[in-house]
Amino acid sequence: MNITKKNIWVILAFLFPGLLIYIYLVLYPIGQSVVLSTFKWDTLASSRFVGLENYVTVFESRLFWKSFTNSLIFMVATTALQVIIGFILGYLVYLQLKGYRFFKVMYFVPTVLPSVAVGFIWNYIYSPGMGLLKPFMVAIGQAENYMPPLASPTLALIAIIIAQTWHSCGVQVILFNSGFMSMPNEVIESATIDGAGGIKMIYHMVIPLSWDIIKMVIILQAVGALRSFDLVYVMTGGGPNHSTELLPLHLFVNSFQNFNLGYGNVIAVLIFVLAMTITLGLRKIMYKESIY
Amino acid sequence: MGILNLLSKKSSKDNSPEPNPQLKIGSKVTLRLIYLFLAFCALIVLLPLVWLFFSSLKTQADLTTNTWGPPKIWVFANYAKAWTGAKINIYLTNSIFVTFLSIIITVVTVTPISFVLARYKFKAKKFIYYIAIAGMMIPIHSAIIPIYMMVGKWDMYNNLGALSLIYGAFRISISIFILESFMSSIPRELEECAFIDGCSIWKLFTSIIVPLSKDGIVTIAVLTVLACWNELLVSMLLLNRPELKTLPIGLIGFITEFNSEYTQLAAGIMIAIIPSILFYIFAQENIEKGMIAGAIKG
Numbered sequence: 001m002n003i004t005k006k007n008i009w010v011i012l013a014f015l016f017p018g019l020l021i022y023i024y025l026v027l028y029p030i031g032q033s034v035v036l037s038t039f040k041w042d043t044l045a046s047s048r049f050v051g052l053e054n055y056v057t058v059f060e061s062r063l064f065w066k067s068f069t070n071s072l073i074f075m076v077a078t079t080a081l082q083v084i085i086g087f088i089l090g091y092l093v094y095l096q097l098k099g100y101r102f103f104k105v106m107y108f109v110p111t112v113l114p115s116v117a118v119g120f121i122w123n124y125i126y127s128p129g130m131g132l133l134k135p136f137m138v139a140i141g142q143a144e145n146y147m148p149p150l151a152s153p154t155l156a157l158i159a160i161i162i163a164q165t166w167h168s169c170g171v172q173v174i175l176f177n178s179g180f181m182s183m184p185n186e187v188i189e190s191a192t193i194d195g196a197g198g199i200k201m202i203y204h205m206v207i208p209l210s211w212d213i214i215k216m217v218i219i220l221q222a223v224g225a226l227r228s229f230d231l232v233y234v235m236t237g238g239g240p241n242h243s244t245e246l247l248p249l250h251l252f253v254n255s256f257q258n259f260n261l262g263y264g265n266v267i268a269v270l271i272f273v274l275a276m277t278i279t280l281g282l283r284k285i286m287y288k289e290s291i292y
Numbered sequence: 293m294g295i296l297n298l299l300s301k302k303s304s305k306d307n308s309p310e311p312n313p314q315l316k317i318g319s320k321v322t323l324r325l326i327y328l329f330l331a332f333c334a335l336i337v338l339l340p341l342v343w344l345f346f347s348s349l350k351t352q353a354d355l356t357t358n359t360w361g362p363p364k365i366w367v368f369a370n371y372a373k374a375w376t377g378a379k380i381n382i383y384l385t386n387s388i389f390v391t392f393l394s395i396i397i398t399v400v401t402v403t404p405i406s407f408v409l410a411r412y413k414f415k416a417k418k419f420i421y422y423i424a425i426a427g428m429m430i431p432i433h434s435a436i437i438p439i440y441m442m443v444g445k446w447d448m449y450n451n452l453g454a455l456s457l458i459y460g461a462f463r464i465s466i467s468i469f470i471l472e473s474f475m476s477s478i479p480r481e482l483e484e485c486a487f488i489d490g491c492s493i494w495k496l497f498t499s500i501i502v503p504l505s506k507d508g509i510v511t512i513a514v515l516t517v518l519a520c521w522n523e524l525l526v527s528m529l530l531l532n533r534p535e536l537k538t539l540p541i542g543l544i545g546f547i548t549e550f551n552s553e554y555t556q557l558a559a560g561i562m563i564a565i566i567p568s569i570l571f572y573i574f575a576q577e578n579i580e581k582g583m584i585a586g587a588i589k590g
Contacts, residue, residue, distance in 0.1 A: 007493050010493045010494065011408050011412065011493070014404035014405065014407065014408045014497075015404070015405055015408055015420070017400075017401050017404075018401030018402055018404070018405045018464055018468075019405065019420070019424070021397075021401060021457070021460065021461045021464065022401075022424065022427065022461055022464045022465070024461075025439070025457065025458055025461035025462075026427045026430065026435065026461050026462060026464070026465070027423075027426075027427070028438075029435035029436075029438035029439050029442065030430055030434055030435050030438075032435075032438035032442075033434055033435060033437055033438050036437065036438060085333075088329075089330070089333060092326055092329070092330055093330075095326075097323070097326065097327070102334075103330050103333075103334055105576060106334045106337055106338065107333065107334070107337055108572070108576075108579075108580070109337060109338075109341070109569070109572065110337060110341075112518060112568045112569070112571065112572040112579065113522075113565050113568050113569075114521065114522040114539065114540050114543070114564060114565065114568060115522055115524065115540075116522070116524055116540040116541075116543050116544060116564075117540075117543060117561050117564050117565045117568075120543070120547055120557075120561055121340050121341075121344055121561060122340070124344075124347075124554070124557070124558070125340060125343075129552070129554065130347065130355055130356070130554045132339070132340070132343060132359065135359040135360070166336070166337070166340070170337075171583055174580055174583055174584065175583065175584060175587055175588075178584045178588070179588075198322075213588070216587060216588065217587075220587055223429070223431075226431065227431045227432070227433060229433070229524070229525055230522075230524045230525070230540075233524070234544065247433075248431075248433045248525075251433055251436075251437075252525070255436075255437050256440075256529065261437055261441075264437050265437050265438075268433060268434045268435070268436065268437060269434065271431055271433055271434050272430065272431065272434040275429060275430075275431055275434075276429065279429060
């Protein structure tokens with residue numbers, strides 16, 4: 001329909017409240033954090049413009065680079081794990097063997113749980129006091145190799161990656177499954193008649209046909225991993241010795257515990273830039289003409 | 293929740309086309325291996341939850357000696373202690389209030405915008421649409437410090453309404469993304485007829501478009517529930533009075549307080565996850581649909 005003079009006011013009234021809230025509470029704060037990243041707070045009440053000084057401080061900070069590296073490791077590992085597991089399970093569910101609905105519903109359960117609760121559950125699984133990990137190690141005869149993973153600087157991040165994968169892999173299963181469901185039936189059918197099956201089928205037909213969805217799942221997951229805060233906060237608080245400090249937690253600690261708001265805003269801007277770069281970069285790398 | 297369930301059940305069958313893939317599994321061995329793998333993954337998913345459930349009903353002594361099995365004596369008192377000791381009822385009430393208010397804010401603001409963007413042609417339309425959905429790419433962490441300062445300026449810390457408003461605002465982008473594409477698929481003849489009959493925009497919106505978009509609106513509401521119910525960072529920064537805590541922050545406080553009484557901790561976590569599981573049981577189809585719609589433009 002076209003907008004006419006008669007109805008323009010109604011339409012503006014329709015757009016106004018939502019866009020106002022959105023601009024004021026989402027877009028404006030983003031802009032604001034760019035501005036604030038150039039200020040320094042001497043006390044909580046007084047701040048002054050310092051240009052790029054905060055950026056220099058951040059880039060010279062050893063802890064920033066540590067949390068940056070942690071974030072990258074976390075991102076690559078969770079994305080790889082979840083995309084691979086999600087793809088396999090999504091495909092197996094797509095085969096619609098007897099009882100596939102049960103599996104599909106089950107795999108999604110952890111995703112709906114509050115991440116705080118998931119963090120605590122895995123805390124206890126790993127803990128020496130009551131956990132499952134220690135008895136499991138005893139059962140497979142590796143008792144002497146057990147140590148609380150969350151207390152070890154080398155294992156803690158891996159332990160959190162596992163918990164995160166358990167928590168959110170269900171989304172990938174659902175997304176892949178829906179992607180496979182929308183592949184054209186006739187193509188798959190004729191490929192089967194031509195004798196394609198199993199791995200060959202997946203490699204030559206399924207992956208190219210569902211490339212769009214694979215691309216999208218990877219991007220969503222990679223950018224999502226960049227925002228991960230809850231599990232780390234609950235499970236380790238960034239420790240031991242900052243070995244699990246991801247960028248959002250680094251931001252949180254510096255802004256709201258050390259009250260270094262300028263520094264925190266620089267991290268905020270960097271998270272934003274990183275999210276954009278990863279989205280656009282991955283899109284470019286994985287660009288491929290659609291088959292149809 | 294019940295209402296959501298009813299809506300979802302009705303549309304569940306016709307909305308999920310079930311192509312019958314012509315992929316026959318060749319040998320019996322392969323088929324068995326596939327089932328084994330599927331079952332193994334299901335076990336990994338369920339084991340922590342079953343274990344948590346069992347632990348929540350054990351005695352402390354039973355817990356340390358009997359890791360894998362069900363409780364020898366079922367101690368329901370753990371739940372009573374966790375419930376009274378932790379004020380979980382207060383956190384639940386707060387979370388329900390915040391979630392409910394966020395849904396209202398999201399639906400009331402997003403529905404008219406999506407209607408205009410989906411049904412009208414005008415110059416700035418594309419621009420407004422892209423600005424509106426750009427927020428999907430914005431991590432809330434990037435805005436959290438200015439939001440924290442802004443709420444401070446309003447003198448609105450410890451205000452569940454302010455928290456809901458921020459939640460609502462951050463749901464707008466993805467909800468427009470979903471609802472706009474939903475509304476675009478409603479046949480246009482309907483409103484032409486309505487106009488010939490002399491129907492006003494408001495009437496068209498409330499009595500034709502909104503009822504027809506019911507499924508889409510339910511979807512954005514369901515996704516809002518998941519997001520708001522589980523949110524930690526913002527609520528942690530904006531609320532610090534114990535009687536206003538939402539479930540995630542309340543749970544953290546509870547865990548710190550009960551520290552080493554594992555069985556009661558397990559009971560507390562169980563109480564905290566039961567609402568989510570119930571919600572999943574009732575709204576499973578809608579959650580699934582929403583996840584797909586939020587990720588793929590379709």
